Amino acid sequence: MTNDLRQRRKEDQSSQSIRKTSKQSNKTYGQYAIIFGILIFTCVVVIPTVVDRIKSFLIYDETSDDKYYPSEVLYLFRKHDRDGDNYLSLEEFEPIASQLNQKKLPTDYIQPILNSDHLVTINAFFEPLNISTMTKDFRYTLLNNLDELQSLKLWKEPHVSRLNFAASHFKSFLPKQNIEIGKPYWIIEGNERQFMEHLSANRYSPPDVLHDHIIFHRLLSMFHPRPFIFSRFPPQGTAAVVRARHGSLLDIYFRIHAEFQLNTPPYHPFWYTPALFQGRLIIRDDTSELTYFHMYVPNEKRLNV
DSSP states (O other), X not given: OHHHXXXXXXXXXXXXHHHHHHHHHHHHHHHHHHXXXXXXXXXXXXXXHHHHHHHHHHHHHHHSOTTTSXXXXXXXXXXXXXXXXXXXXXXXXXXXXXXXXXXXXXXXXXXOOOTTSOEEEEEXXXXXXXXXXXXSOOSSOSSSSSOTTHXXXXXXXXXXXXXXXXXXXXXXXXXXXXXXXXXXXXXXXXXXXXXXXXXXXXXXXXXXXXXXXXXXXXXXXXXXXXXXXSOSSSSOEXXXXXXXXXXXXXXXXXXEEOEEEOOOTTSOOOEEOOSOEEEEEEEETTSSOEXXXXXXXXXXXXXXX
């Protein structure tokens, strides 16, 4: 009997010791789990944030020092640094590269008018886009504080409301080969691979314009200073057809696919792409006289504008 009691006491003491050890182990594991969680949070959130802050501070301190960088350089850099991270990404550098590849700086492409030329005055009319008719709500900017539609909202009138030309400037509207009634011809030929290769949308300044295409650039520049006479996506180019002929007078119908870049850095590119410009002109085959000219964007369909 006495031996049984002693045996039970030993078993009770042993079980109590095991329970205490188990409780201590659970408590220790819980502490380890909390410490491990804190370490993970520190590594994932705190340390990268601190590193980025230090990095941004060092970069800003380095690049914003007027002692080492002229104000013109800083202005140009900030102008193209869209996200303000003090780095020029490949996307931000692309518009600069397109300008560097151009043969000359942007120009007004002034065409001389001689005393012997037949003077033509073209008037431009422009009706601003009604923002309320747009299918999307652009009241809020998601990525930054810049209003990407600001240039569109401020575009209320033509860039140049009246401009003088010489009749000879419209020579590019005539076919380069023999004149055939009713046969369409290219003026600015579209890209053969236009359905496979699209031009970059990450641009601000129009590319250089060939001499034969200056007239189209000047006409479109009356609406906005940055016209692209060759659109990014198909249909592309400019085509025409001689509808009729009376003596030396040619009645020509034409169609232009062009677009405008409304924004400048630091705003992201914003393209305004009408469906087409179509028009008509009556001109002598030697371009000595232009008796009629009309070009417009057809607005019968909502998608045209």
